[in-house]
Structure formats: structure tokens, C-alpha cells
Amino acid sequence: MLRGLYTAASGMITQQRRHDTVTQNIANINTPGYKQVNAVSHSFPDMLISLVGDKESGNSKRIGKLSTGVFAEESLASYVQGDLRETGKASNFGLLSSLNLNDPATGQPIPFDDSGKYVNEDGEVTYRPEAFFSVMDNNDQIRYTRDGNFTVNAAGELRTSQGQRVLGDDGNPIVLPAGLSINQLQSDALGNLVYNDNGVPTVAAKLGVAVVNRPQELVREGNGVYRAEDPEVADIRVGLAVADEAVVRQGYLESSNVDTAQAMVDLLAAQRAYESNQKIIQYYDKSLDKAVNEIGRV
Structure with a gap:
């Protein structure tokens, strides 16, 4: 009986975390560059239950498996491309990314599904590479974001809406040349910020767009910012090339990229499942x- 209490309680905790994840997605529907998070649940190991026989025969009868509960294993980010919305502001930048990988065995492009994932016949999972803006926080640590809502401060530094410094492809913070405003710069598809210097097109800086070949290795920090525990494991390179299927706008x-309809379905499903586990606990009580x-008393 107590095992049933623990199983129902674990289900309530899991659905609460699922509910919190969906609520976070809904709260960030209007956040530029926000990537939806999906809660992944996993069951505890099942137990094989048998009915022990009497002492004379020693026979036992197999009853079946007994589930021991579920837990919220992890939260995975979905890097599906969000729609680009025109703002007309020169300090706003959007990334349109559809990067691909070739299968080492066949040399052909990997057929990723709509979620940016591919599972081969052996069950091995491969994720689509993703592009991010490289930024630096106040502790001089490199981070990555898809939020291109940038601003320029009094010192000419290009910064994110959260105050991080935007990095160039050389790894240094981007500082506009003296006397230039962001409205005088035009970006090409590779992120080169070009201005007119007495009739000569001159590159003031190049946005440090990072191509992350293993985005599943990134760790979410909040506010649409990610970090790489080990850049080599995440396989990161900085700087877009002409051959890359990613452009800066x-x-x-x-x-x-939050799917509002699916979010509402998940929210209601988590609520119903939570209530079901709650009733089970009341029954055991x-x-x-x-x-x-x-x-x-008997």
C-alpha cells in the first residue's frame, strides 16, 4: 500500500514540473529568440511480482510487472526555427538557420525531421546544427543566444537586451567606430557590418555567429542564453561561411517557436494527470x- 503512495506522489511531482515547464513556455511566447522547452519523463525500473507457492510444492506463480513510479528526467530545448518578424530597426538582427550535416557512412545529407532530430536504424540520435549569436556576460564568459534585440550604449558597444556584450568573429566585443551610429551600418547575410567611408564600403565588424554542431550539449541559463560546458564537445566554430545554410537578417x-495550441493541450493533460494521482493518494489515505x-480495533 505504501508503495502505491510513493508511486502516486512521484507522479504528482512529475506533473507539477511538466506544468511548470509548459507555463514557462507560455510566458515566453513574445520573447524574441526563445526556444521551447519540453519536459521528458522516465519511469523507475519495473518490478517483477510473483506469488510464492506453498512449502510442499514450492511452486510460484508469476503475476506480472509492477511500476514503481515516474520522474521528470530532464528538460530538452527545441531549436526549431522561429518566424522572422520585421521591425525596421537597424539594431535588430535575426538568424535564419537551416544547417545540415552529411552522414559519414553515405556522404549524403542527413534527413532531419521537423524537430531537427534524426534517429538511425541503430537508435543513435543526431541533432541538426544550430547558429547562435556569441555574447559575453559581466564575468567575461562566452554565452550564446538567438535574441538579436541589440542596442548601442554611449561607448558604442553593441549589447543584448540583457546587457551582455555582443562578440565579433574575432572573439572581441563589437565597438562601433567613433562617430558612427548603428543606423549607418548595413549587415550582409554573413553578418558583416558595412558602412560607407567616403564612397568606399568598409567593414566595421563582423557578428560572431557561432555554429554549434551539437546543440544538445548546450546548457540553458535563462533569458534565452546558453552556455557550453565544453566547447570542443559541443563542436563550436565562430563565423558564418558562404557555404553555411544560415543567414543574418x-x-x-x-x-x-512556442506552439501555443500544443502548450495548452500539455497544460491540461498535466493538470488532469496531477488530479488523478491526487485522488489515488486520497484513496490510499x-x-x-x-x-x-x-x-x-478488532
Whole structure:
């Protein structure tokens, strides 16, 4: 009986975390560059239950498996491309990324599904490479984001909406040349910020767009910012090339990729499952009450 209480309680905790994850997605529907998070649940190991036979025969009868509960294993980010929304602001930048990988065995492009994932015949999972803006926080640590809602401060530094410094492809923070405003710069598809210097097109800086070949290795920090525990494991290179299927769009912002309809379905499903586990606990509570206060008196 107590095992049933623990199983139902673990289900309630899991659904609460699932509910919190979906609520976070809904709260960030209008956050530029936000990537939806999906809660992944996993069951505890099942137990094989058998009915022990009598002493004379020694025979036992197999009853079946008994589940021991579920837990919220992890939260995975979905890097599906969000829609680009035109803002007309020169300090806004959007990334349109559809990077691909070739299968080492066949040399052909890997057929990723709509979620950016591919599972081969052996069950090995491969994720689509993703592009991010490289930024630096106040502790001089490199981070990655898809939020291109940038601003320029009094010192000419290009910064994110959260205050991080935007990095160039050389790894240094981007500082606009003296006397230039962001409105005088035009970005090409590779992120080169070009201005007119007495009739000569001159590159002031190049946005440090990082191509992450293993985005599943990134760790979410909040506010649409990610970090790489080990850049070599995540296989990161900085700087877009002509061959890359990713472009920078100035005057655009990438919208959140949250599916609002699916989010509402998941929210209601988590609520229903939570209530079901709650009723199971109430049932066990009544059974224990009867066992202690009524049967125990006999």
C-alpha cells in the first residue's frame, strides 16, 4: 500500500514540473529568440511480482510487472526555427538557420525531421546544427543566444537586451567606430557590418555567429542564453561561411517557436494527470485510516 503512495506522489511531482515547464513556455511566447522547452519523463525500473507457492510444492506463480513510479528526467530545448518578424530597426538582427550535416557512412545529407532530430536504424540520435549569436556576460564568459534585440550604449558597444556584450568573429566585443551610429551600418547575410567611408564600403565588424554542431550539449541559463560546458564537445566554430545554410537578417527579430495550441493541450493533460494521482493518494489515505482505526480495533 505504501508503495502505491510513493508511486502516486512521484507522479504528482512529475506533473507539477511538466506544468511548470509548459507555463514557462507560455510566458515566453513574445520573447524574441526563445526556444521551447519540453519536459521528458522516465519511469523507475519495473518490478517483477510473483506469488510464492506453498512449502510442499514450492511452486510460484508469476503475476506480472509492477511500476514503481515516474520522474521528470530532464528538460530538452527545441531549436526549431522561429518566424522572422520585421521591425525596421537597424539594431535588430535575426538568424535564419537551416544547417545540415552529411552522414559519414553515405556522404549524403542527413534527413532531419521537423524537430531537427534524426534517429538511425541503430537508435543513435543526431541533432541538426544550430547558429547562435556569441555574447559575453559581466564575468567575461562566452554565452550564446538567438535574441538579436541589440542596442548601442554611449561607448558604442553593441549589447543584448540583457546587457551582455555582443562578440565579433574575432572573439572581441563589437565597438562601433567613433562617430558612427548603428543606423549607418548595413549587415550582409554573413553578418558583416558595412558602412560607407567616403564612397568606399568598409567593414566595421563582423557578428560572431557561432555554429554549434551539437546543440544538445548546450546548457540553458535563462533569458534565452546558453552556455557550453565544453566547447570542443559541443563542436563550436565562430563565423558564418558562404557555404553555411544560415543567414543574418538586419531589421528582423526571430519570434518564439512556442506552439501555443500544443502548450495548452500539455497544460491540461498535466493538470488532469496531477488530479488523478491526487485522488489515488486520497484513496490510499482512506484505506490506511480504516486499517488503523477500524480493523486495528478488532
